[in-house]
Amino acid sequence: MSGLRILSPGALALIQDLGRPGFAALGVGRSGALDRAALRLGNRLLGNDEGDAGIEVLLGGFEARFERDTWFAVTGAVGSILLDDRPVDAHQAVRARSEQVLRIGAATAGLRWYLAVRGGVAAPPVLGSRSRDTLAGLGPAPLLEGDLVPIGEHPGSDLPLLDFVPVADPTQEAVEVRAHAGPRADWFTHRALESFFSVEWRVAAESDRIGARLDPVRAPAHAAGVTPHPDPLLERAVRNELPSEPMVAGAVQVSPDGRPTVLLADHPVTGGYPVIAVVADGSLDAFAQLRPGQPVSFRHA
Numbered sequence: 001m002s003g004l005r006i007l008s009p010g011a012l013a014l015i016q017d018l019g020r021p022g023f024a025a026l027g028v029g030r031s032g033a034l035d036r037a038a039l040r041l042g043n044r045l046l047g048n049d050e051g052d053a054g055i056e057v058l059l060g061g062f063e064a065r066f067e068r069d070t071w072f073a074v075t076g077a078v079g080s081i082l083l084d085d086r087p088v089d090a091h092q093a094v095r096a097r098s099e100q101v102l103r104i105g106a107a108t109a110g111l112r113w114y115l116a117v118r119g120g121v122a123a124p125p126v127l128g129s130r131s132r133d134t135l136a137g138l139g140p141a142p143l144l145e146g147d148l149v150p151i152g153e154h155p156g157s158d159l160p161l162l163d164f165v166p167v168a169d170p171t172q173e174a175v176e177v178r179a180h181a182g183p184r185a186d187w188f189t190h191r192a193l194e195s196f197f198s199v200e201w202r203v204a205a206e207s208d209r210i211g212a213r214l215d216p217v218r219a220p221a222h223a224a225g226v227t228p229h230p231d232p233l234l235e236r237a238v239r240n241e242l243p244s245e246p247m248v249a250g251a252v253q254v255s256p257d258g259r260p261t262v263l264l265a266d267h268p269v270t271g272g273y274p275v276i277a278v279v280a281d282g283s284l285d286a287f288a289q290l291r292p293g294q295p296v297s298f299r300h301a
Helices: 036-046 190-196 281-288
Strands: 003-008 012-016 054-058 062-066 070-083 094-096 101-117 148-150 175-181 201-203 211-216 251-254 260-263 275-279 295-300
Touching: 036 054, 036 070, 036 101, 036 281, 101 281, 175 281, 190 275, 260 275, 275 281
Parallel strands: 175 295
Antiparallel strands: 003 062, 003 148, 012 054, 054 101, 062 101, 070 094, 070 101, 175 275, 201 211, 201 295, 211 260, 251 260, 251 275
């Protein structure tokens, strides 16, 4: 078997496609690429089906050797991409020869790169998907040094005529996302609802593929007489215990300390914290590229 030999996975390298929908009733979440648009773009550049599996690389530091001639594309974050010692552009179909080494450097903007290969990654599927669910432990294991990633055969012979697509790079500035009122919005005070859609939040370091934890922007410590935020910030009007309810990607749960968490691709299928809002599907991919400390604000969808 020939394919892609992992020389260094970097911080975390996972095989991901667009997930495994339809199994929530069995306790299995969808999972899949956090930045779906980036994976789809890489696949389109190569003439793949947009749902073919690729490799999601966190932060960079990834190195792999092609063990056969292969077309590939790298999308998502911003930083250095080298084929042997030659720089290559992101968002472009590139031809690699057997034994050439691809190096994806540290991301200077955004968090996650997506490596698509012509024919897709051909790891064995689990429940119809090749995605790694980090919470449930389903799907192909995280990639390790020395792993051989199999590449599928592509049925066509010609690449798409358009081999480069101009794409806006992930920003390092404040990001605005759209959200709908959640099914338990009435469990919160009017002030909490106003705060959620008006306060500027910051992505917390605890964030991962399961969820993006958010902190409020606090006033400077030297600001005399200024209270950084109410305690808790998002105060409940209803303080009853909430039985576990179904959860979807984008649901914004609020824990007892008043901090919200945006559930992402590897979220649990049920949860016991009230959902104040649900991020619009068109805004959800943005959380794949938000770095710790980056500001994010919510607006009514």
